[in-house]
Amino acid sequence: MAPSGAPGRWQRAPQEVDIMTDELTVSVLGTGIMGAAMARNLARAGHTVRAWNRSRAKAEPLAADGAHIADSPAEAVQGADVVLTMLYDGPATLDVMNQASDALRPGMAWVQSTTAGIDAIGELAAFARQHDLVFFDAPVLGTRQPAEAGQLLVLAAGPSEHRPAVVPVLDTVGARTVWTGEDGAAGSATRLKLVANSWVVASTNAGGEVLALAHALGVDPQSFFDAIAGGPLDMPYLHAKAELVLNQQLSPAQFSVATAAKDARLIVEAGERHGVRLDVAAASAERLERAAAQGHADEDMAAAYFASFDEKAST
Secondary structure: OOOOOOOOOEEEOOOOOEEEOOOOEEEEEOOOHHHHHHHHHHHHOOOEEEEEOOOHHHHHHHHHHOOEEOOOHHHHHOOOOEEEEOOOOHHHHHHHHHHHHHHOOOOOEEEEOOOOOHHHHHHHHHHHHHOOOEEEEOOEEOOHHHHHOOOEEEEEEOOHHHHHHOHHHHHHHEEEEEEEEOOHHHOHHHHHHHHHHHHHHHHHHHHHHHHHHHHHHOOOHHHHHHHHOOOOOOOHHHHHHHHHHHOOOOOOOOOEHHHHHHHHHHHHHHHHHOOOOOHHHHHHHHHHHHHHHHHHOOOEHHHHHHHHOOOOOOO
């Protein structure tokens, strides 16, 4: 039995009884908007964090929080209890894990939090089986602010008997974990993430079009917000994204245009593979890609607003 107190690393005592120590060694591969916040919270919670990013400069600030900045994925995963990946997409994740392969230890837990898409999850799970890793499909819902506050919603799938090894990590980066299944390879968590993101992407683009139409018709956006206030059409997310556009606060991004465009394409592809035509998601992907081409790729996804104009519009 594990003693009371903060959960941590499971170790084998001489009596062959599982006990826990207070800290884990966590390798965080990918320290962009989300990964950096997750790594910082893990370090501040007392875990040993070994962080790596393709661009080392993005990882360096984590040293101030006590993280060790590794020069390679293999160095980062050396001696880790848990590997956490938060990279751009499935192919990037597989590439990085291949770079780390020589230092991976059989039985190591891998928490895969990238929004990778259904097909890619199968490839990542196959890699995990090849290297005898315990695979957890664990994408997250949330943007920069909840990530920094450790308030993400974690959607996770993985074997119950191995969950105690990763729960301390999930509890640190998220406010709540929703378990969707026993087999990470089945992609049940990723499927739920794509469904949730389809609503996020559609809502963001709809909000941008509302602002663009108001701009074109000479309508004060506040009059629209006043008209729907407190009713069934009102929603906090609309206000949050609209304020970023109206106040010209699109940088630093909560969730970038480029990443949202990637996720929108994964949503469209998932629908196509399963016989569902997702016209709104397809149009949303096109708008996000158009905004990126206009120079807004690294801005918050609310900058899809500008896709309504041939030139960058004032707000």
